[in-house]
Amino acid sequence: xxxxxxxxxxxxxxxxxxxxxxxxxxxxxxxxxxxxxxxxxxxxxxxxxxxxxxxxxxxxxxxxxxxxxxxxxxxxxxxxxxxxxxxxxxxxxxxxxxxxxxxxxxxxxxxxxxxxxxxxxxxxxxxxxxxxxxxxxxxxxxxxxxxxxxxxxxxxxxxxxxxxxxxxxxxxxxxxxxxxxxxxxxxxxxxxxxxxxxxxxxxxxxxxxxxxxxxxxxxxxxxxxxxxxxxxxxxxxxxxxxxxxxxxxxxxxxxxxxxxxxxxxxxxxxxxxxxxxxxxxxxxxxxxxxxxxxxxxxxxxxxxxxxxxxxxxxxxxxxxxxxxxxxxxxxxxxxxxxxxxxxxxxxxxxxxxxxxxxxxxxxxxxxxxxxxxxxxxxxxxxxxxxxxxxxxxxxxxxxxxxxxxxxxxxxxxxxxxxxxxxxxxxxxxxxxxxxxxxxxxxxxxxxxxxxxxxxxxxxxxxxxxxxxxxxxxxxxxxxxxxxxxxx
Numbered sequence: 001x002x003x004x005x006x007x008x009x010x011x012x013x014x015x016x017x018x019x020x021x022x023x024x025x026x027x028x029x030x031x032x033x034x035x036x037x038x039x040x041x042x043x044x045x046x047x048x049x050x051x052x053x054x055x056x057x058x059x060x061x062x063x064x065x066x067x068x069x070x071x072x073x074x075x076x077x078x079x080x081x082x083x084x085x086x087x088x089x090x091x092x093x094x095x096x097x098x099x100x101x102x103x104x105x106x107x108x109x110x111x112x113x114x115x116x117x118x119x120x121x122x123x124x125x126x127x128x129x130x131x132x133x134x135x136x137x138x139x140x141x142x143x144x145x146x147x148x149x150x151x152x153x154x155x156x157x158x159x160x161x162x163x164x165x166x167x168x169x170x171x172x173x174x175x176x177x178x179x180x181x182x183x184x185x186x187x188x189x190x191x192x193x194x195x196x197x198x199x200x201x202x203x204x205x206x207x208x209x210x211x212x213x214x215x216x217x218x219x220x221x222x223x224x225x226x227x228x229x230x231x232x233x234x235x236x237x238x239x240x241x242x243x244x245x246x247x248x249x250x251x252x253x254x255x256x257x258x259x260x261x262x263x264x265x266x267x268x269x270x271x272x273x274x275x276x277x278x279x280x281x282x283x284x285x286x287x288x289x290x291x292x293x294x295x296x297x298x299x300x301x302x303x304x305x306x307x308x309x310x311x312x313x314x315x316x317x318x319x320x321x322x323x324x325x326x327x328x329x330x331x332x333x334x335x336x337x338x339x340x341x342x343x344x345x346x347x348x349x350x351x352x353x354x355x356x357x358x359x360x361x362x363x364x365x366x367x368x369x370x371x372x373x374x375x376x377x378x379x380x381x382x383x384x385x386x387x388x389x390x391x392x393x394x395x396x397x398x399x400x401x402x403x404x405x406x407x408x409x410x411x412x413x414x415x416x417x418x419x420x421x422x423x424x425x426x427x428x429x430x431x432x433x434x435x436x437x438x439x440x441x442x443x444x445x446x447x448x449x450x451x452x453x454x455x456x457x458x459x460x461x462x463x464x465x466x467x468x469x470x471x472x473x474x475x476x477x478x479x480x481x482x483x484x485x486x487x
Contacts, residue, residue, distance in 0.1 A: 043072075045072070045078060045079055046076075046079050048072060048073070048075070048076035048079075049076040049080055051064070052064070052073075053088075055088065057091070058092075061091045061092060065092075065096060070099040070100055070103045073103075074100050074101075074103040074104040074105075077108060078104075078105075078107075078108050082111075082115055085111075085115065086115055086116075089112075089116070094120075094123045094124050094127055095127045097124045098124050098125070098126075099127075101124065101128075102128060106139050109136050109139065110139060110140045110141070113140045113141075113148075114140075114144065118147050118148050118151050122152055125148070125152075129176045129178050129203050130159060130176050130177045130178060130278075131163070131174060131175060131176035131278075131284060132176075133160055134160060134163040134164055134173075137160065137164065138164060138168060159177055163175070163177070166249075167249075170248065170249050170250060170251060170252060171246045171251075171252065171255050171269045171280060172248040172277070172278070173252070174252055174255070174287075175248075175278035175279060175284075176203055176279060176280075176281065176284075177277070177278045178202050178204075179202060179203070179209060179266075179268070180194075180198055180199075180202055180204075180208050180209065181209040181217075182208060182209075182210060182211070182235055183210070183213070184212055184219070184234070184235050184236035184239065185235070186234065186235050187231065187232055187234055187235075188229045188230065188231050188233045188234075188235070189232070191235055192226070195223075203281060204265075204266050204281055205223060206222070206265065207221075207222065207223070207265070207266050208221045208222075208223065208226065209243070209279075210235055210236065210239045211275075211276065215275050215276075216273070216275060217245060217270055217275070217276045218239075219236070219239035219241045219242075219243055220239060220240050220243040221235055221238055221239040225238045243268065244258060244262050244267060245268045245269070245276075246267055246268075246269055246270075246280070247269070247270060247271070247272065248269050248270065248277055252288045252292070253292050253378070254380075255267065255280060255285065255288065256288045256289050256292065259282070259285045260285075260289075265282050266282065267279065292378070323461065326461055327461060330461060330464060330465035331468075333465060333469060334359075334465070334468040334469050337468075337472045337473050337476075338355075338472050338476070340476075341476035341477075341479070344479050344480045344483055347483065347486075348479065348483070348486045350422075351475075354413065354422075354426065354475070355471070355472055355476065357426070358429045358430060358433050358471045358472075358474070359433070359467060359468045359471035361405060361409075361433070362434055362436070362437040362468075362470070362471045363437070363468070365398065365401060365402075365433075365434045365441070365467075366437035366438065366440055366441040366466070366467050367441065368438075368441065369397075369437070369438045369439075369440075369441025369442050370442075370444070370445065370460070373441060373442050373445045373455075374445050374459065377445055377455055390442060391439060391442065391443070394438040394441070394442050395438070398434040398435035398436070398437065398438035398439070399435055402430045402432070402433070402435060403427070403430075405434070406426060406427035406428070406429075406430030406431055407427060409427075409430060410422075410423035410425075410426040411423060413426055419485070419486060421482045421486055422486060424482070425475065425479055425482055425486075429471070429474045429475040429478055432470075432474040433467065433470055433471040433474055433475075436466065436474075437466070440462070440463055440467070441463060444459045444462050445459050
């Protein structure tokens, strides 16, 4: 018994130590979770703006910018008045100003450049890449833009003017001229020396482009391969001889498709002499994809890409009204089709409510086919050789979906009105309209693309007209045939 008690006394301090350790771990985990919750809690732009307004010195601002992302800071600047914005700007370095402006939206950029003198604007732009400078100067007031270009160094201004000369939605319009290109006969030791000198002024150093004596693009080399190669190795020995590239006038959507297909981080832009003019980086491609997707979605709804939720009400009216007028015209066309069968509708009034079901389901089915087709066109997946096969598939899809929906809808109407022929008419009309809707949803964007018209712009209006008119025509024609069975 004594030995047993002695063992228990020895174990007791150990048990206490273990419990204390467990409690300490629990406390630390609890504190860690609280810290994570605090970090995860998002601060609104309004709250950030209030915090920024309290900053009085450059040191405080420096510390604040280190703890917060420039994207969030740019959003908070939208909440500041002009005087307060300028006060905070005076506490920032030119590089910090450039970082904020790069992340700001177009309206804030324009506002900032209207508030600051040209000389300060030029100092800020010196910390930006040429493609970002072009985006800003192409958006702000033309007089301000010209004034800044006039006061810039001639070499820099000429480079910017050259980029401004390209269409904004082409490869030339989104490229930057900050890249590294060396001749193929250079040895690695020379390449490394040059990289060290050029790298601070270049946007991308991971990929080195290689040219021949005629300044033509002949390959590209990965920085990793350069670092692990011997000093005497020539650049031509380690370069990839089949680089992917785009021409300067190529549409930005095609560029984005190429980058997505081959998982490129950077793509060179060349002219028809195969001389490299610039590069397009992945961050610009992401912007293009977002811009193109937004544009297509807005066009499908008959809205201009220039309009956003904060647009002036009169601007919104002017942008939306033309498409609404077109829709009104198509509505009259559908009304005309109904008018042809006015006698039938007068005799069987219930047809007026049922026919909207047919046209509505046709519109939904057509929109599904339209969305799939426009997406395929955007991704370059449509091969015209496969058109007949795709049409046959759409007919089959429309037939099966139409038959199933027609059975369901026709059965319900038969049960409600006790008339088998009403159900039969709905069944046949549903099949006919869904087949037509699916075919039109595929053929309209394909046809518009072949005519070099943006499929997203006009497809929805044509589809709505077709499904309404054909839906009413098929349904009311069948109703007229079976009129004696409905009365």
